[in-house]
Amino acid sequence: MRPTLISLTFSGLLLSLFLLFSTDKNSIDYTLMKPENNPGTPALAGDTSRLYTPDDLEAKLWAEAPMFNNPTNMDVDAKGRIWITEAVNYRDFNTKPAERLSHKQKGDRVMILEDTDGDGKADNSKVFVEDSLLTAPLGIAVVGNKVIVSCAPNLLIYTDDNGDDKPDRREVFLTGFGGFDHDHSLHSLVVGPDGLWYFNTGNAGPHIVKDKSGWMLRSGSLYTGGTPYNLKNEGNVKSDDGRIWVGGLALRINPDGTGLKVVGHNFRNSYEVCMDSYGNRWQNDNDDQVITCRTSYLPEYGNAGYFSSDGTRFWQADRRPGQDIFTAHWRQEDPGVMPAGDNTGAGSPTGIMFYEGDGLGPQYRGMLLSCEAGRNVIFAYKPEKNGAGFDLKRKDLISSFSQASEKYEWFETDNDTRKWFRPSDIVAGTDGALYIADWYDPIVGGHAMKDKKGYGRIFRITPKNKKIPAPKLDFTTTEGLIEVLKNPAVNVRAVAFDLLKKKGDSAVEPVKSLLKSENPYHAARAIWLLAQLGEKGKAEVEKLLKNQDPALRLNAYRALRATNLTILPYAEQLAADPDAAIQAEVAVSLRDIPFSQFKGIIRQLLKQYDGKDPWLLGALGTASERKEMEVYSLIKEIYPGDSKSWKTPEANLIWHLHPVAAVGDLKLRSEAASVSETDRKKAVTALAFIRDKKAALAMLELSKSKLQDVSSNAMWWLNFRRTNDWADLLDWKVFEINTVAPVNQKMLALKKILSDDKQPLTNRIASAKKMAQDPSGGDMLIEMRVQGKLSDTIAKSVSELIFKNPSQNVRTVGSQFFSRNGKVMKVDFINRMSANPENGKKLFITNCAVCHHHGEDGGEIGPDLTKIHEKFDKTSLLDAIINPSANIVFGYEAYVVTTKKGESYFGFLLSDGNNLVLKDVSGAKHVVKPMDIKKREKLPNSLMPEPVNLGLDEQALADVTGYLMSFQKQ
Numbered sequence: 001m002r003p004t005l006i007s008l009t010f011s012g013l014l015l016s017l018f019l020l021f022s023t024d025k026n027s028i029d030y031t032l033m034k035p036e037n038n039p040g041t042p043a044l045a046g047d048t049s050r051l052y053t054p055d056d057l058e059a060k061l062w063a064e065a066p067m068f069n070n071p072t073n074m075d076v077d078a079k080g081r082i083w084i085t086e087a088v089n090y091r092d093f094n095t096k097p098a099e100r101l102s103h104k105q106k107g108d109r110v111m112i113l114e115d116t117d118g119d120g121k122a123d124n125s126k127v128f129v130e131d132s133l134l135t136a137p138l139g140i141a142v143v144g145n146k147v148i149v150s151c152a153p154n155l156l157i158y159t160d161d162n163g164d165d166k167p168d169r170r171e172v173f174l175t176g177f178g179g180f181d182h183d184h185s186l187h188s189l190v191v192g193p194d195g196l197w198y199f200n201t202g203n204a205g206p207h208i209v210k211d212k213s214g215w216m217l218r219s220g221s222l223y224t225g226g227t228p229y230n231l232k233n234e235g236n237v238k239s240d241d242g243r244i245w246v247g248g249l250a251l252r253i254n255p256d257g258t259g260l261k262v263v264g265h266n267f268r269n270s271y272e273v274c275m276d277s278y279g280n281r282w283q284n285d286n287d288d289q290v291i292t293c294r295t296s297y298l299p300e301y302g303n304a305g306y307f308s309s310d311g312t313r314f315w316q317a318d319r320r321p322g323q324d325i326f327t328a329h330w331r332q333e334d335p336g337v338m339p340a341g342d343n344t345g346a347g348s349p350t351g352i353m354f355y356e357g358d359g360l361g362p363q364y365r366g367m368l369l370s371c372e373a374g375r376n377v378i379f380a381y382k383p384e385k386n387g388a389g390f391d392l393k394r395k396d397l398i399s400s401f402s403q404a405s406e407k408y409e410w411f412e413t414d415n416d417t418r419k420w421f422r423p424s425d426i427v428a429g430t431d432g433a434l435y436i437a438d439w440y441d442p443i444v445g446g447h448a449m450k451d452k453k454g455y456g457r458i459f460r461i462t463p464k465n466k467k468i469p470a471p472k473l474d475f476t477t478t479e480g481l482i483e484v485l486k487n488p489a490v491n492v493r494a495v496a497f498d499l500l501k502k503k504g505d506s507a508v509e510p511v512k513s514l515l516k517s518e519n520p521y522h523a524a525r526a527i528w529l530l531a532q533l534g535e536k537g538k539a540e541v542e543k544l545l546k547n548q549d550p551a552l553r554l555n556a557y558r559a560l561r562a563t564n565l566t567i568l569p570y571a572e573q574l575a576a577d578p579d580a581a582i583q584a585e586v587a588v589s590l591r592d593i594p595f596s597q598f599k600g601i602i603r604q605l606l607k608q609y610d611g612k613d614p615w616l617l618g619a620l621g622t623a624s625e626r627k628e629m630e631v632y633s634l635i636k637e638i639y640p641g642d643s644k645s646w647k648t649p650e651a652n653l654i655w656h657l658h659p660v661a662a663v664g665d666l667k668l669r670s671e672a673a674s675v676s677e678t679d680r681k682k683a684v685t686a687l688a689f690i691r692d693k694k695a696a697l698a699m700l701e702l703s704k705s706k707l708q709d710v711s712s713n714a715m716w717w718l719n720f721r722r723t724n725d726w727a728d729l730l731d732w733k734v735f736e737i738n739t740v741a742p743v744n745q746k747m748l749a750l751k752k753i754l755s756d757d758k759q760p761l762t763n764r765i766a767s768a769k770k771m772a773q774d775p776s777g778g779d780m781l782i783e784m785r786v787q788g789k790l791s792d793t794i795a796k797s798v799s800e801l802i803f804k805n806p807s808q809n810v811r812t813v814g815s816q817f818f819s820r821n822g823k824v825m826k827v828d829f830i831n832r833m834s835a836n837p838e839n840g841k842k843l844f845i846t847n848c849a850v851c852h853h854h855g856e857d858g859g860e861i862g863p864d865l866t867k868i869h870e871k872f873d874k875t876s877l878l879d880a881i882i883n884p885s886a887n888i889v890f891g892y893e894a895y896v897v898t899t900k901k902g903e904s905y906f907g908f909l910l911s912d913g914n915n916l917v918l919k920d921v922s923g924a925k926h927v928v929k930p931m932d933i934k935k936r937e938k939l940p941n942s943l944m945p946e947p948v949n950l951g952l953d954e955q956a957l958a959d960v961t962g963y964l965m966s967f968q969k970q
Helices: 325-329 478-485 490-501 504-516 520-530 534-546 550-563 568-574 580-589 595-608 614-623 628-638 648-657 660-670 677-688 693-702 708-721 745-755 761-772 775-786 792-802 808-814 827-831 837-847 874-882 954-965
Strands: 003-012 027-032 048-054 057-064 071-076 082-086 109-114 124-130 139-143 146-151 154-159 169-175 186-191 197-201 207-210 216-220 248-253 261-267 273-275 281-285 293-298 342-345 349-355 367-372 377-381 384-386 389-391 394-399 423-428 434-439 456-463 894-899 904-912 916-919 925-928 933-938
Touching (some): 071 139, 071 186, 082 139, 146 186, 154 186, 169 207, 216 261, 248 281, 273 349, 367 423, 377 423, 394 456, 478 504, 504 534, 534 550, 534 568, 550 568, 568 580, 580 595, 595 614, 628 648, 660 677, 677 693, 693 708, 745 761, 761 792, 775 894, 808 904, 894 916, 894 925
Parallel strands (some): 003 027, 349 423
Antiparallel strands (some): 003 048, 048 394, 071 082, 197 248, 207 216, 293 342, 367 377, 377 394, 916 925
């Protein structure tokens, strides 16, 4: 797709004015606020930005503030109107009330926007509801006269009974979701092709939610933070299905509020889940670093791999030697984790949709579209079937940069407003056009916003030089409903689905006609509906199980599965199907069926697994859940012989299932010289995921192996597993593995003198100075300072010594509590200075590379900064460096832990289960048993030192920033 451009010329009027439209169809002129009228907003005078689209499409500004404020999500109704959720009150605890627009007293709003004269621009806006229950809602679905709004802790339904565009009733449909005023919380709902409701929530738990039948979801992880409200959370909790769900969740529920079910879990913060008409689920997900965001196909019950399987450990805790960040971040080498999908790199992914319409032309039908607010782009994919999953090859649909998904062009200017294009959502209108919501803001993510006016825009994407009017939809006749079912607007066609379903047998023939539609997605929708049109419709779907098209066979099986309590007859029919996606669907459908009832089916599926398809392997694992021992025995029957001669399918299956019964086989394979080193390593890994004493003992024996790769790998796992899954399986003291460092008795004695108010001040200062020169003593001084037990006088007397302490951890953490060369640095002043990137590189290596990676240089204590230029502009990056505690990166919140013996540990929380594990800024890990902890506390400040404490002046910061913002073109 060759890009064409839309010129966006900025002049200096107030943000609250309407944008001024040009008559040129390929350009949009609009105005923005002068910096002197809006402190904190970069100057824009003379700057020109461009939106790039494919050469056969054009983007036009459809609506903007003040018709509505900053949009988080949107949907379309049967009249073609756009509904917006606003987030004016988003995290106002980070700003003073007078600094930005606020609806605090009345709550945030849901807005309705309409183009009444059909000229391609909205000319009318109205408030549907302004509700005190709405604080930064993140999702909206308009389904008939019901408006479903996602705003943690509640999923709300507003019903407009009389059609006056005002809610007559409000229902708290579900409640108990974590993440109030947090973007890692409850997201938008969409009606699936089966007529059920799908939605998701981020990892800001706990999520303790009861559906209307009394079924309880309990989900959590060790993640807290991001807001003052997200203070308590924990992993390893069970829902009423007896399963442990963690992190972000994809959920399904019946429209009547019963049948709440998890369909995918262990995300970080997938902003939305979307579905195509075949029932495939898609999502994107954010990351902790700036290089590992992703777009993924989500298989049913998929474990996306962000936390450990019980939610008690961050990915940093489980990163293994040799793993790159993407592999470790999404646990791609762990059994039971789904493939991560497309690594989109740096960014902040938001809304996502699957376009099935014809309005943009056949080349766009079947396109997955993912908003990337951090990269100022909407990515486009045409998923390509690969076994039971899909390959995702990325292109740009629309961006403020010419090559956002390939090369990132950076021109260092103080006011690059191209980065202010922040697409938050994308939907298909009833007319087939695409509508893009843009929360126009200098920054994205980081638990903050800098837009003081709640500014937003909506763009409309259509074929170039072609007018596509909104259709008039007929919901009163069967023929009209068939046409509505073909509409590209997902939640609009859902109303037709429901009305046709109520017609029963009489609708079978009209719906059946869609099976011959030129658009295959129309046929897919018809199959779901036919399965719910009584026995006559069901019979039509059963015929499709023998269709030559595997996509129709798969669709038919899914539709029958959605409406039948007994799926086994259909599973038996398709168990030998040659299509891997059908095999995977059959396997997943067996999850909750006793092994004795599907033994023959799973045997057939196991025999067809080729050892290469990770999606099919995951599905077979789902079928085997809680039946691993029985399935392992079946595998042994299919593949006779000892473990040294396992074929790839057998080895992968047992790696994935890793039952206790396989310990002996895995140990034999792990230490077999005849087995390749790669396969030995995989066998050792499988052992490491077995939570049983037998596995731990086997690993101890492997640590003494004569094969160096085996012994070193086993030793790593022993040292790691003793802190978590195997902590209580063995008496680790017998093996001379200590969990805490010995107390420095000399430092404790000095601390006692320092803490004694009756001692002369000179004695106390002398003790403090000795402590400040010792690593253990330095930790104690910081701990006393944190607890308010070290006076300013004594702190000042040791401040210079603290910054000479041998421990990097003491020097870094101490910078937050001990003053040094006190000086105020101003972002705007440094921003105007000329930079020397070469000198910046030297300064980075000297001062920053111990913790941060950039290009070929640096460590991995803090976030990787290689692609930081793709997420931040110069001003935002300077702000993050000068004020590191203002917006702490997720996963890098600092903790202090004090033990009953008097030790103090500072660092990032990696694990909080059987043992608490902290990683300090030197990279050392400190393991403390919960029973030994006297006090634990999250620090309010970042562990990243402020520049003054690193001895950096304004010019040095300008140079470092210039280096980080530079881009080496390939």
